[in-house]
Structure formats: structure tokens, C-alpha cells
Amino acid sequence: MIDLPAFRNALLEHFDRTRRSLPWRSERTPYRVMVSEFMLQQTRVETVIPYYERWLRRFPGWGALAEAGEDEVLRAWVGLGYYRRARNLHSAARMVREEYGGRLPEDPEALRGLPGVGEYTAGAVASIAFGRAVPAVDGNVRRVLCRLFDLEAPTAGRLREEAAALVDPGRPGDFNEALMELGATVCTPGTPGCGVCPVREWCGARVAGTVGQRPARRPRREVRRVGYVVVVVVERSAGVGEPRGPARSPRAAGNPPSAVTLVRKRPATGLLAGMWEFPSLELADDGKPGHLGLAAAATRLLGDLGVHARPATPLHPVRHAFTHLRATYHPVICFPARPHPLPPPYAPPTPACATTPRGSRPATPVPHPTPLTIPPPVGDTAPDHPPSPTWIPLADLDDLALPAAQRKIAARLRTWLRDNPRQACG
Ligand code: SF4
Secondary structure (H helix, E strand, O other), X not given: OOOHHHHHHHHHHHHHHHOOOOHHHHOOOHHHHHHHHHHHOOOOHHHHHHHHHHHHHHOOOHHHHHHOOHHHHHXXXXXXXXXXXXXXXXXXXXXHHHHOOOOOOOOHHHHHOOOOOOHHHHHHHHHHHHOOOOOOOOHHHHHHHHHHOOOOOOOHHHHHHHHHHHOOOOOHHHHHHHHHHHHHHXXXXXXXXXXXXXXXXXXXXXXXXXXXXOOOOOXXXXXXXXXXXXXXXXXOOOOOOOOOXXXXXXXXXXXXXXXXXXXXXXXXXXXXXXXXXXXXXXXXXXOOOOOOOHHHHHHHHHHHHOOOEEEEEEOOOEEEEOOOEEEEEEEEEEEEOOOOOOOOOOOOXXXXXOOOOOOOOOOOOEOOOOOOOOOOOOOOOOOOOOOOOEEEEHHHHHHOOOOHHHHHHHHHHHHHHHHOOOOOOO
């Protein structure tokens, strides 16, 4: 039987003495608490800190976030992964603005009605931001509770009941954070620091000698391996595709001044929804190119896209781990065919090194009447299938919400262009 007042005092005293200094603990507005809780889902504290600080500079409150476009929000999240969180937080901001007059609701049930807010997040926000005496059971708290009560594989409901009985009505937010912090820093999965644990005298697993078995390991989720061919269609003709605006910035360094490449936005649902990518095609379940071969697969994808280009050079593959998926991207540099067969909205001029159909060089480059079209401003929704690809100056790629693997592909492309200055003509 746990002596509740003594247990709470011991835990909170330890928390007050040892708590980590984290940016979201300095000023606890509901908005800041909510942002930190979204970012911390499945992501380590150290990783989140710089993103959190940048995010607050860019979107200091509900209004700024609700006003922002989806692309801008996703771009600010690039590198944190699990992009659905960014989309949900963005949608939640709009609901807060439109349905709650710009104020986050205090009630856990109302909070649960917001996109991306589950039982845990509702409890954490309600207790930390509004002082509601409700539990918040994340992975760390689950482990602590399983050990405290010597439970092998309890249901979520059972754990919520135990946590609800423990929570300190006087300082519920601090109490919940103290339990989380205990799990993160003392009651860790591998070798918990029972010797320095402030609640060891109430710990059932320590008494029973079952700490190492609590909680029981969950069966590993099956991970699928998938390969993708990625067509990196590049054109670096002189005189077109200059970076937009004040693009002579340091980020333009390393980009051939007039190179353009083909990108498209992913569908509004599914993996990496709403992000940008070099067009890709799934190859095989084992992550390898399969019987088609990379060049043939790239040719097929180019045909599907309606892009007249030829696969030229494979780049080094890029690997990326998603929760249930291990993806291997096989980028292939492709050169647009001649003359001017590219689809709208952009067709480049014939470069000086292009050949006529008979194989002789034209005397002068032929300027194309169609100006380069930058991807149009992106609305809040993308269709459920990938829209047509569009051209973008290489120097502007960093302005897009490109996921980590796509950024690596872009880096490989830039390196290749730098190392092969004469090989970018079709
Ligand atoms: S005594 Fe050990 S197992 Fe029990 S709660 Fe503390 S750290 Fe965890």
C-alpha cells in the first residue's frame, strides 16, 4: 500500500532538486505546452530543443500557426520526422482559432477532440498547462508504474487508473512531469538506478526482484523493406532557372547557377503526406531494384510522368528507417531529351552542347519562349495521388519541405554536378 502524501512528497522533492532545465519549462503557456508535447512524441528531448526554439520564433502563438500555409509548417518540421504531427498541430491551431476563439480548451475531453491529441497528450496538456488533476501515461510513466505495482503487461485502462490515484491534486502538472522524468533519467529500461530512486521504498518490483522483467517486452513489430527508384531529372542549361529573389545567399553555394530539377508534392494522405520529393516508384518488397533493373524502372517512371528524359547515372542509394518500413532509395540522374520535349509548365532552351536530330551542333542556343515556372503556392490540401511534377531551381530546393532522405538525394545530386561539370546534357 502506497502512502500517497509521502510518495508525492518524495517524488516532487526529487523533481524540484533534479529537474532538467528545458525551454518549454520556462514559460508554460498552453500553446508552448502543446507544441512541446507534440514534438516530444517519439522523439528525444535533445533532438527537440533546437526545433522547439526555432518553431516558437517562427510561430509564436496559435494565430501565427493557424495563418501559416501547410508547406511552411512542414518545412519548419523537416528533420523531426513523423510529419503527421506537424499537420495535426497545424489543424489543431486552426480549430483553436475557429472553434475556441483562439484559446485552447482546458477540459481533457475537449482537448481530445483536437487532431493528434490522444489520451496521453490531453492529460499532459490539461495537467501542465491548466493544473487539472488528471493522469498522463507515456512510455516512461508506463514503465515506472509497471515496476511500482509489479505489473507484467497491464492494460492502458489499468495504468490510467493507477496513475489517476497517484497524481498530486496540488501540483498535478509537476507530478506528471516528475513521473516522466523519473522514467527518463532513473527508472530507465536497461539498468534502473534503484539505489538513488526517490520512490524505491514503495516499489513492488524491487521487493519482488522482478525489476528486469517489468514491464514485459512487447513483441517486435514486423518491418517491411521497400526499394524505390527515384528519378532525379536535372537540366543545367545556362540562362534559365536562376534562383528566385535574393538567392545569391550562402545556401545557393554549391548549386550550379542555372540548374533546375523536377520535384512533386506527395499526396495528402499516407507516408510523408504533403511533403515534396523527387518522383519515385516502389520497386520491390526486399528493398532491391528487382528484375526490372534501375534504368528500366526509371524509364517506366519517366513514362508515367510524361517526362521525356533518359536515365544516365545512378547515384549512391539512400537508406531511411520509418516506423514500420526500411526504405532504400535508388536515385538515378536523368537528362531531358532534346529538343524541348519537356512538359509544361517549363521547357528549357537548348543548351550549347545539345545536338540537332542529325547530330550536328546548332550555331546558337535556342531560347525557349516559356519562362521558368516556379512551383505555384501550395494550398492546404494535395490530392490523394501525386500531382504532376514541376521544375524548381536547384538553389531553391532547400525552401521546400523535403524529407531527410530527399535532402540526402539533393546533396548527392549537387556533389555529382560539381564533380561532373561536363555531363549534364542530354
Ligand atoms: S526502485 Fe527501481 S524499479 Fe522501482 S521505481 Fe525506482 S528505479 Fe524504478
